[in-house]
Amino acid sequence: MSRPDAAIALATDTPIPRDADGPVFAEPWQAMVFALVVQLQERGVFTADEWAQALGAEIREAVAKGGCRDGSDYYERWCEALEHLLIAKGLTSHDGIDGLAASWARAAEATPHGKPILIENDPLTS
The missing domain is CATH 1.10.8 (Helicase, Ruva Protein; domain 3)
Known part of the structure; x- marks a missing residue:
């Protein structure tokens, strides 16, 4: 299809x-x-x-x-x-989903206003 x-x-x-x-x-x-x-x-x-x-x-x-x-x-x-x-x-897994959600939340918090939120912006993944 x-x-x-x-x-x-x-x-x-x-x-x-x-x-x-x-x-x-x-x-x-x-x-x-x-x-x-x-x-x-x-x-x-x-x-x-x-x-x-x-x-x-x-x-x-x-x-x-x-x-x-x-x-x-x-x-x-x-x-x-x-x-x-x-x-x-x-x-x-539940932990995997929760971890990814937390990473996105940290990335959003670390991203300057008006800029795209990127998972790379998570300060704990750098």
Whole structure:
């Protein structure tokens, strides 16, 4: 499946916030996580069925815990599903994800205002 076909299938087969033109992203990071999931599926890291199961589980858990029922937290569920799926496949760990998040936070703190945040800006990695 080509990239446009995979993205269209993913956008069609999931309850992504959308308008008449397709998926709607309120923030750039939402489009990035969408694209990342498409890429990982195309590369065979996980199947569409595995993704649907992981995302569905995250949405059900969030709703059960009183999460947003209006879909405003939809892409947060994508991030959670992606993290848990990659951990389940042994491609990362909770510690690995937490460490990378901490590194990005330090990089953001060390980056001058108006400059792009780069992981290389983490003062603990230099």
